Amino acid sequence: MDILVGRGGNQGMIIDDESVSKIHCKIEVLDSGRMALTNLSAKGTWLNGIKLIKRTLVKPDDELRLGPTYTVQVKELLTQENYNAYTNYIYVAERYKTKGDLEAFINAAAKYSAGNMPSYVMPVVKSTMAYYEIQEDKLYDAQMLLYEVGDQLYEMQDGTELLQGIYASILDLVGKLYVEVGKYEEAKIAADAATKIFHRIKPGQFSSSEEQIESVTQLSESINAILGINQLRQ
Numbered sequence: 323m324d325i326l327v328g329r330g331g332n333q334g335m336i337i338d339d340e341s342v343s344k345i346h347c348k349i350e351v352l353d354s355g356r357m358a359l360t361n362l363s364a365k366g367t368w369l370n371g372i373k374l375i376k377r378t379l380v381k382p383d384d385e386l387r388l389g390p391t392y393t394v395q396v397k398e399l400l401t402q403e404n405y406n407a408y409t410n411y412i413y414v415a416e417r418y419k420t421k422g423d424l425e426a427f428i429n430a431a432a433k434y435s436a437g438n439m440p441s442y443v444m445p446v447v448k449s450t451m452a453y454y455e456i457q458e459d460k461l462y463d464a465q466m467l468l469y470e471v472g473d474q475l476y477e478m479q480d481g482t483e484l485l486q487g488i489y490a491s492i493l494d495l496v497g498k499l500y501v502e503v504g505k506y507e508e509a510k511i512a513a514d515a516a517t518k519i520f521h522r523i524k525p526g527q528f529s530s531s532e533e534q535i536e537s538v539t540q541l542s543e544s545i546n547a548i549l550g551i552n553q554l555r556q
Contacts, residue, residue: 323351327388327399328363329423330430332438334401336417341365341389344426345434349380349399357381357396365389405439409484409528410491411450412537416530421454442478442488445471449492456499464499468492483523487531490519494538497545506548513542 326332330344343363350358361367361374368387369378382397408414418424428447431439449471455464475489493516500509516538525531 323402325349325351325399325402326362326430326434327386328426328430330426330428332403332405332431332435333399334403335394335398337388337392337394338419338423339389339392340422341391343389344430346388347374347386349396351400357400359386359396363388405435405443407529408439408443408446409488410446410530410534411453411495412491412533413529414447414450415453418450421451421458424451424454442475442485445474445478446488446491449495452495452499456495456502459502461499461502464495468496468499472496483527486519487523487528487534490516490538491528491534493519494534494541497538497541501541501545501548506545510542510545510549513538513545517542 326345326348327337328344328346329337329340329342331337331346343365346361346363346365347367348360348362350360352358357380358377359367359369359374359380360377366389367374369380370385371387380396382395382400384396385393386396386399387393414424418427424447428444428451431444431447448467452464452467452471455461455467472489472492475485475492479485479489493512497509497512497516500506500512520531520535520538528534
């Protein structure tokens with residue numbers, strides 16, 4: 323088992339310190355149970371205060387310094403990330419709290435980890451980037467991302483509730499985007515479609531399900547309020 327450690331690594335532990343490289347080092351868990359560490363960063367990796375020069379055997383309690391401001395014990399990095407849980411933008415945004423962290427993951431995952439992920443993961447991660455673009459009012463960029471991932475996830479649909487829920491999460495974001503550009507009727511269509519999907523699938527089929535349903539419910543309520551006000555004005 324190889325654990326790629328960094329802001330974009332596949333370790334289960336979140337690393338959000340910008341002094342750490344996207345992929346900083348690699349921990350190999352060997353068949354014998356021993357572990358070997360290899361530095362992969364120009365910034366350098368320190369093992370128990372000594373700069374790592376070559377591939378070295380390590381122990382669980384050994385301390386790693388990944389750049390100038392981040393230290394961690396080897397044993398804290400030995401669990402791999404559960405990419406199966408990347409089923410909607412809300413969950414992913416909780417793990418990668420800035421665009422920079424998300425970009426680090428996208429770049430590193432495309433190079434090192436994509437083959438070990440479910441096919442829906444990268445579209446969901448890119449939809450999270452669209453979510454951040456909407457927050458920054460970069461609506462064209464968000465639109466292009468949502469077109470791309472929406473098409474990909476539509477093609478993936480196989481009747482399973484998991485993929486239906488993932489697609490509904492994209493519809494939620496599409497609705498939010500339409501609200502930002504003032505297309506409230508289109509936003510309502512997207513929000514209603516997402517709501518119907520969420521209501522017909524069993525709870526627990528996707529991560530952050532309660533938060534996701536609450537998000538689309540709030541979206542629908544805000545759209546209905548806006549449309550009601552507009553009708554009164556006419």
